[in-house]
Amino acid sequence: MITPLTLDSIGHAPKALLHDHLDGGLRPATVLELAEANGYDELPAIGVDELAAWFRTAAHSGSLVRYLEPFAHTVGVMQTPEALHRVAYECVEDLAADNVVYAEIRFAPELHIDRGLSAARSREIAELAIRFRDKGVVGFDIAGAEAGYPPTRHLDAFEYMRSNNARFTIHAGEAFGLPSIQEAIAFCGADRLGHGVRIVDDIAIGADGTAQLGRLASLLRDKRIPFEMCPSSNVQTGAVGSIAEHPFDRLARLRFRVTVNTDNRLMSDTTMSQEMLRLVEAFGYGWSDLERFTINAMKSAFIPFDERLAIIDDVIKPRFAVLVG
Numbered sequence: 001m002i003t004p005l006t007l008d009s010i011g012h013a014p015k016a017l018l019h020d021h022l023d024g025g026l027r028p029a030t031v032l033e034l035a036e037a038n039g040y041d042e043l044p045a046i047g048v049d050e051l052a053a054w055f056r057t058a059a060h061s062g063s064l065v066r067y068l069e070p071f072a073h074t075v076g077v078m079q080t081p082e083a084l085h086r087v088a089y090e091c092v093e094d095l096a097a098d099n100v101v102y103a104e105i106r107f108a109p110e111l112h113i114d115r116g117l118s119a120a121r122s123r124e125i126a127e128l129a130i131r132f133r134d135k136g137v138v139g140f141d142i143a144g145a146e147a148g149y150p151p152t153r154h155l156d157a158f159e160y161m162r163s164n165n166a167r168f169t170i171h172a173g174e175a176f177g178l179p180s181i182q183e184a185i186a187f188c189g190a191d192r193l194g195h196g197v198r199i200v201d202d203i204a205i206g207a208d209g210t211a212q213l214g215r216l217a218s219l220l221r222d223k224r225i226p227f228e229m230c231p232s233s234n235v236q237t238g239a240v241g242s243i244a245e246h247p248f249d250r251l252a253r254l255r256f257r258v259t260v261n262t263d264n265r266l267m268s269d270t271t272m273s274q275e276m277l278r279l280v281e282a283f284g285y286g287w288s289d290l291e292r293f294t295i296n297a298m299k300s301a302f303i304p305f306d307e308r309l310a311i312i313d314d315v316i317k318p319r320f321a322v323l324v325g
């Protein structure tokens with residue numbers, strides 16, 4: 001018997017997450033408690049519910065630059081080793097409770113040095129990623145406002161990663177168009193794209209409904225470049241108008257390697273299961289679709305091939321088989 005697709009049943013499905021920010025996934029209560037413990041007095045609300053609502057509203061801004069503003073408060077309470085440990089621990093607890101069986105969590109060391117912890121900029125962060133590569137760090141990324149900050153500004157860091165046979169992803173094609181995707185792939189050599197939604201600008205739809213891919217879109221599909229798509233976040237930043245208008249479905253039907261991600265669970269008030277459900281409601285996906293997106297993500301993970309294969313064969317496929325019936 002096929003299990004109906006609901007938030008609860010999707011919650012039981014195994015999920016793989018490639019794009020989730022540590023400073024965007026705190027529990028509201030933890031933000032309050034860490035603020036109190038560390039003397040941070042700039043929070044915009046004093047109650048858990050009020051604070052949760054404030055983050056949601058502030059992030060739903062329609063612009064990437066304004067979407068990033070609430071991070072001042074989460075980063076503001078993450079300035080001690082104890083606070084970082086707690087946030088990381090709770091992140092894993094929350095993802096495990098949602099049956100996320102594999103996750104890559106992004107973390108920007110240079111944002112957490114206000115109180116004496118030390119780190120520096122992109123090249124130095126890349127060096128940290130390599131130094132800790134066998135201790136849980138699997139890759140490297142740049143994120144933030146895109147307009148005026150092309151990925152090639154960090155070319156030095158990407159070249160360092162490549163020279164160390166290491167892999168990385170780049171936020172591109174979210175707030176800014178095709179040029180940022182072109183730079184990320186052609187000049188920086190990104191293995192994956194954070195968001196990448198603007199690739200639809202390189203896909204023309206003919207009068208008969210057939211899609212005509214431009215050179216860049218073709219290259220990304222041919223190379224099986226993974227797209228780390230974050231539906232709710234993309235709506236909040238104004239990258240797309242609504243979930244129903246999200247290019248996820250068009251790209252999925254054209255067999256681009258699309259994956260489903262949360263981006264910032266606190267700001268988007270979401271979980272992996274919620275993101276999956278929103279796509280199911282908008283596009284009518286079934287279990288086999290969700291399984292494909294999950295396997296897409298696991299194939300695209302930065303851990304070694306044999307470990308990816310083991311999670312796909314031993315965890316994802318058997319557990320989906322039960323749900324599909």
Ligand SMILES: [Zn+2]
Pocket residue numbers: 019021143171194263
């Ligand atoms: Zn992101």
